[in-house]
Amino acid sequence: MKIAASDYDGTLFRHEEISQGDVEGVRLWREVGNKFGVVTGRDYGMLAPQLKYYGIESDYAVCNNGGLICRADGTPLWQGEIPLKVLAELAEDPRVDRSFHYAFSAADKTYLYHEREGSWISREAKQWDFQLVEITERDILQLPQIHQFSLGYKKAEEALEVSESINERFGQIVHAYPNRCSVDITPLGISKRQGIDKLVELMGWQDAVIYAIGDEVNDLPMLEAFEGFTVDSAREGIQAKAKGSYASVGAMLQENR
Structure with a gap:
């Protein structure tokens, strides 16, 4: 099994929309038994309505930069705490x-x-x-x-x-x-890498291969940990930290499916 972990703003959600190509890429990725989820700085309540509107179905959500881990329906599995x-x-x-x-x-x-x-x-x-x-x-x-x-x-x-x-x-x-x-x-200690690691532990997905993709500084922990990718609109300094770049999330999913 493969797990795709996509950032949202600037990666899956670009130019104020999620493209039909990305929607189709996610559908085909999941159709063969792989898992897909969004790993984002957003709250779940800010993320879920947009995914539904654009027709993105997922298997999990890692929100708030790893601070909240949810099932696909929003049921919290784990969260961090700031005093x-x-x-x-x-x-x-x-x-x-x-x-x-x-x-x-x-x-x-x-x-x-x-x-x-x-x-x-x-x-x-x-x-x-x-x-x-x-x-x-x-x-x-x-x-x-x-x-x-x-x-x-x-x-x-x-x-x-x-x-x-x-x-x-x-x-x-x-x-x-x-x-x-x-x-x-x-x-302290919360990051998108930590969020993915905790998700894998909670869901029993330890043998899966992670395919992460993002575009910003807060994505670097997961990109560096899992040899992830960026979209080609990411800044050069972010792309330099990644294994490669793609025109879209859908393109990354298609090539690695």
């Missing part, structure tokens, strides 16, 4: 304060506050009908188990700068991944 006191400290950091929004990911919903002009969270929630719960700063210490804290900025350079600052100050507890204009903060 609430750390989240409260992060929210007061001046660089973090420049974010368009504060989004806290739990297993079943996303909690939101500090939303400003430029944020895309509420817009996507309305478009794709996923659940947001609006909170205030004083509610942070009352949140349920949170496995990712997400931020948004105007430019990718600013997201990278903030990620480096967070990792310098809080790096013994959490890790911040830059992803274009987003910053995704997870518990």
